[in-house]
Amino acid sequence: MMMVYFGSVINMDGYLERSQYFTSDDWLNLWREGSTPWDLEGSHSHSAKLWQFWQEVSQQKPDGLSVVMPGAGRAHDAEIFLSAGCQVTALDLSAEAAHDATSKYEVFYHQGLFDYRVGDMFALDLKESADLIFDRAVLCAFHRDLREQYRDFCCQCLKVGGWFLSLPFSREESTSPQDDHEKLQPPYFLSASEIFTLMSEHFHLIMMEAIPSQADNSLPFQSSESMMIWQKISP
Numbered sequence: 001m002m003m004v005y006f007g008s009v010i011n012m013d014g015y016l017e018r019s020q021y022f023t024s025d026d027w028l029n030l031w032r033e034g035s036t037p038w039d040l041e042g043s044h045s046h047s048a049k050l051w052q053f054w055q056e057v058s059q060q061k062p063d064g065l066s067v068v069m070p071g072a073g074r075a076h077d078a079e080i081f082l083s084a085g086c087q088v089t090a091l092d093l094s095a096e097a098a099h100d101a102t103s104k105y106e107v108f109y110h111q112g113l114f115d116y117r118v119g120d121m122f123a124l125d126l127k128e129s130a131d132l133i134f135d136r137a138v139l140c141a142f143h144r145d146l147r148e149q150y151r152d153f154c155c156q157c158l159k160v161g162g163w164f165l166s167l168p169f170s171r172e173e174s175t176s177p178q179d180d181h182e183k184l185q186p187p188y189f190l191s192a193s194e195i196f197t198l199m200s201e202h203f204h205l206i207m208m209e210a211i212p213s214q215a216d217n218s219l220p221f222q223s224s225e226s227m228m229i230w231q232k233i234s235p
Contacts, residue, residue, distance in 0.1 A: 024093055024120070031094040036073070043077045044136055046211050050165055050227045051080050054132075057206055057229060058163065062086055068130040068157050070121055070150075071138035075101040081134070082108050089130075090114070091121045122149065126157045133158060135166040137225075139195070140187045147190075147198055155202045155232060164203060164230040167211075168195060192226070203230035 030036060055062065063085035069075060072090035074097050081088050082105060090101055098116040108114035117124060133154050142150050154164060170192055190198070196205065211225040 028093055031096045039073060040076065043080060044167055046167060046225075046227055047077045047080055047134075047136070050167065050229070051084075053207060053209075053227065054163060054165055054229055065131040066129060067132045067134060068126060069134050069136075070154070071136070071141065072101065072116075073097050074104070075116070077134060077136060078105060078114065081132075082113060086132075087113050088115070089126075090116045091124070092116070092118065093120070094118070122153055128157070128159045130157045130162060131159060132163040132165060135164065135168070137167060137169050137187070139166065140169045140189050143188055151198055151202070155235070158232045160232055160235065162232045164199075164228075164232065166228040166230070168226060168228065170195065170224050170226060195228070199230055202232060202234050204233045205229075206231055 062081070065081075065084075065086045067078075067081045067086045067088045069078060069088060069090045072078070072092050073094070075088070075090040078088045078090060078101070088105075088108075090098070092098060095118050098118045102109050102114070102116050105114040109116075135154070139147065139150065158164065168190070169187055170190055192208070199205070206229040207227070208229075209227045211227060
């Protein structure tokens with residue numbers, strides 16, 4: 001079964017006791033069991049800052065922009081874009097996540113400003129429908145064998161000149177990628193240079209800023225985070 005991931009990041013060491021990659025069924029089982037410790041129960045602490053950076057560098061008015069959120073989970077970060085007048089489409093495998101998010105944004109949903117699509121995002125036809133994609137730690141949830149497919153999906157979703165806003169987890173440059181290549185479950189950390197190599201074929205890096213480590217970080221793994229803004233430069 002192809003591994004597909006549509007949620008935020010979690011270290012599932014010990015969850016798998018078999019020799020296969022983490023699958024879509026594994027993620028769905030966690031949602032059905034209510035075992036979602038990666039859910040921060042609110043927007044990321046730097047989502048608003050990243051959004052502010054984008055407004056400064058793009059000089060665009062956000063009202064009416066189309067935003068796609070892959071791996072949205074309960075779509076906590078959608079509130080930032082909705083409150084600015086954007087139209088948001090969230091994507092995830094989980095019907096449970098979709099129900100919770102749609103209930104939270106019920107007013108926006110009935111206004112046609114919030115939509116939630118459940119299923120395999122690679123099967124969706126969203127070609128050049130988005131002005132902006134917001135990725136909160138989704139890239140490192142894909143095994144390296146699927147990273148290019150995810151990048152190409154995002155590229156196809158965006159209009160030329162569209163924006164890719166990301167809050168990725170990464171590892172130190174000195175860390176061997178072999179460790180992540182052998183792992184059976186996320187997160188599959190990338191170094192900043194690996195992210196650049198992957199994205200630069202279709203995107204131009206506008207800004208990157210490291211996020212200071214939090215002493216009270218509740219995530220069950222240690223890694224570095226950063227804010228990135230990319231702009232699509234080719235189909």
